[in-house]
Amino acid sequence: MGLVCNEIIKNYSNLKRNLPLLSYENTYLDYINSEQSYMESNRFTKDKEYWENLFKTLPEPITIPKSINNTNITNSSKANRIVFTVDKSLINDIRNFCKNNKVSEFNFFMAVFGLYLSRVCKTEDFVVGTPILNRNNFNAKRTCGMFISTAPFRFEINNNISFAEFCSIIGKNSLSMLRHQQYPYSKILDYLRENDTEIPNLYNVLISYQITNTQSNEEGINYNTTWSFNGNCSDPLNIQLFDLNDTGNLNIAYDYQTDMYQSSDINFMHNRIIYIINQV
Numbered sequence: 001m002g003l004v005c006n007e008i009i010k011n012y013s014n015l016k017r018n019l020p021l022l023s024y025e026n027t028y029l030d031y032i033n034s035e036q037s038y039m040e041s042n043r044f045t046k047d048k049e050y051w052e053n054l055f056k057t058l059p060e061p062i063t064i065p066k067s068i069n070n071t072n073i074t075n076s077s078k079a080n081r082i083v084f085t086v087d088k089s090l091i092n093d094i095r096n097f098c099k100n101n102k103v104s105e106f107n108f109f110m111a112v113f114g115l116y117l118s119r120v121c122k123t124e125d126f127v128v129g130t131p132i133l134n135r136n137n138f139n140a141k142r143t144c145g146m147f148i149s150t151a152p153f154r155f156e157i158n159n160n161i162s163f164a165e166f167c168s169i170i171g172k173n174s175l176s177m178l179r180h181q182q183y184p185y186s187k188i189l190d191y192l193r194e195n196d197t198e199i200p201n202l203y204n205v206l207i208s209y210q211i212t213n214t215q216s217n218e219e220g221i222n223y224n225t226t227w228s229f230n231g232n233c234s235d236p237l238n239i240q241l242f243d244l245n246d247t248g249n250l251n252i253a254y255d256y257q258t259d260m261y262q263s264s265d266i267n268f269m270h271n272r273i274i275y276i277i278n279q280v
Contacts, residue, residue: 002212002244003144005225013221028145038182047183050176052191054154061204062121064237066265079233079257082266086250090277097280103167106209107174109241111167112276113207114155116269124157129206129235132181150185151177152202163280206235210242229255236260 011021038044086094098108110130118124134147153173158166192199225244238255252273254266 001225003142007144009221009223026139026143028143031140031143031145031147044183047180048187048191050180051183051188055152055188055192055202058192058199058202059123059125059127059154061200061202062117062123062126063204064117064261064265064269065120066261068260068262068265070259076259077232077234077257078259079231079255080263081229081253081255082263082270083251083253084270086252086274088249090274091248091250094277101164101167103164103171107167107171109209110153110170110174110207111163112273112280113239114157114170115163115166116273116276117205118155118157120272124159125155127152127154127202129153129203131206131208131210132178134181136182149181150206151181152185152188153177153207201235204236206238208238208240208242210240210244212242212244227253229253233257 007022013019014021094105094108098105114128117126117128129150130153131148132151134149135141135143140147158169161169189199189202192202227242227244233255236257237260238253240251240253240255242251242253243249252270254270256266
């Protein structure tokens with residue numbers, strides 16, 4: 001969407017100045033062809049081995065405690081979104097911590113939410129979903145289209161290490177996962193369901209980190225982008241950390257299925273997350 005927004009503005013600017021519209025050397029067809037080649041490659045086989053080894057044993061899906069005690073689950077995707085803006089001074093503290101400990105902000109937040117989920121779900125081995133860009137080369141990064149995929153990120157909590165060490169381990173695991181990111185999540189589920197057809201989705205919580213620069217003043221045009229929530233969520237809870245306009249601010253959106261959670265649950269959760277960050 002960042003590419004789409006920026007290209008719309010550039011074309012708009014070119015039209016105003018009587019310049020030609022942008023030309024496109026790369027198309028999504030190139031990606032489709034590369035995906036078909038990948039499925040028959042040695043790399044596909046190595047990626048398959050990585051994911052199957054990671055899930056030789058299978059943790060139970062986690063469910064965050066909630067105030068709703070309903071027995072009539074409708075499997076509805078109907079959802080609400082609550083958005084919080086993280087205080088600027090706290091963001092500066094987070095960035096200083098990350099710089100001093102040589103960890104990325106993504107890994108920092110994964111560690112914070114991982115710690116929280118471990119405590120409230122009373123488990124030290126669990127999986128969350130995380131979207132990954134899946135753009136593996138320069139051409140892909142310049143091509144509009146659906147590249148993103150979802151990867152299951154496995155947490156194994158060690159209570160005998162510091163939080164900074166925990167962040168570093170998550171960083172190493174993230175790099176390992178990204179080396180095998182092209183392998184489809186659906187293939188992982190197919191493998192697991194060969195022995196047990198009742199295996200559900202590996203995760204009930206998804207954590208997304210999206211810092212997308214959709215604000216460029218090169219064209220001298222003032223504009224703003226917003227993210228419109230569609231009122232549905234495929235998982236019980238999606239946690240979206242984002243900054244769409246390159247403001248340096250950070251928003252945390254909680255998309256929650258209304259059959260599972262209510263606003264008080266989300267407010268409580270967010271307050272605990274901020275508390276953990278302040279303790280760090």
